[in-house]
Amino acid sequence: MRAVVVWGGCGTVGQRVRDAILEQDDMTVYGVVTRSAKESVLIPHAKGIRIFTTDAKEIPAFKELGIADIGTLDDLWRSRQQFDIIVDCTPEGEGAANVQRYYRPLGIPAILQGGEEHAAAEMSFNATVNFDDAKGKRVVRVVSCNTTGSLRVLHALDRAFGIRFASASIDRRGNDPHQSSKLPRGSISKPSLNSHHGPDIVTVMSHLSGRVKTKAKKSDKQEFHSHEWSVVLGRDVTREEALSVLRVAERVLLLSGRRQFEDDGKIRFWAKERFLRGDIYESIVWPEETVDIEDLEGRSVPRGPKVRFDMLVDQQCIVVPEIVDAIRAMLGMASREESILRTNRSLAIGTSRARDAPVTHGDYTVRASS
16 A cells, blocks of 8 residues: 655644655655745645645735645545545644544544644554554544653663653753744743643553653753653663663664763754754663663662653654654554554664664764764
């Protein structure tokens, strides 16, 4: 089967979803839905992708941009048999409204973003944790960037050791790089205690209900969201045992804080030399040296029940591989293992693009630091 995909929105996530789908050998893009005639629509137009506007009054503006063959929503719905699924990358709240207004009445499978409420979809999704549950579902929500990053690491630790309790402090970047800052330079917002990230994790790992607590604040930092996690495990472990699990965890990257990776700006610089847009799809445990084992009193010990680590989340792209896998899961196109492998290979997740060959995370870190 070759999935034919429509996506909605030409923003930060939408443009990345487009390019990721075009990298898949079992998917193709039918069109994009957007409202306004902005410069961002010129890229899909140049790729031969049809543009559909939600506002017919905008058609003259599209034609001024040189897009003569502009369709409307009615045109898209009339061509319903030409595509299989919609990936809705519209702003928060619009996706849920689109489900009620269009997708459910027209019987169109749809993927929503993490800004929507869990109740807007039949399930919340993470490829590593609950891929198989999405088969045959009509509306699936891919959880937010911070929840995606957290789930990958927590799932790996939970499978290996069990989790009794987990808590995190999250420093959220206030805006994407191309946006004007919503905060005065150098400022931070009031912390949100019991932030939505804990309950959001539980929508995917339901057995952790009542055992995850998060707080979050926004700052005007330029690169990445940053996390500080403390996880009480089901048994005592050593630091090396914890590191061994994280090194092989799906879509988790360990980076040393030594040498060139001494700050997150240098991580971004390195990524821009290697990857399209400088995107890092993995959950980044950094610095690796922060991975530490403690007793229940918070004292560092050789063996203990608590692991602490710091993590970075690339807000703009981390959900993209999950969206690609959600398409395959919903349409029954591949097994979990096959889909993750195909997505990883196509997006060079856990690989060196320079040599186009699989490498271990450990080797990845050493080469990047040399």
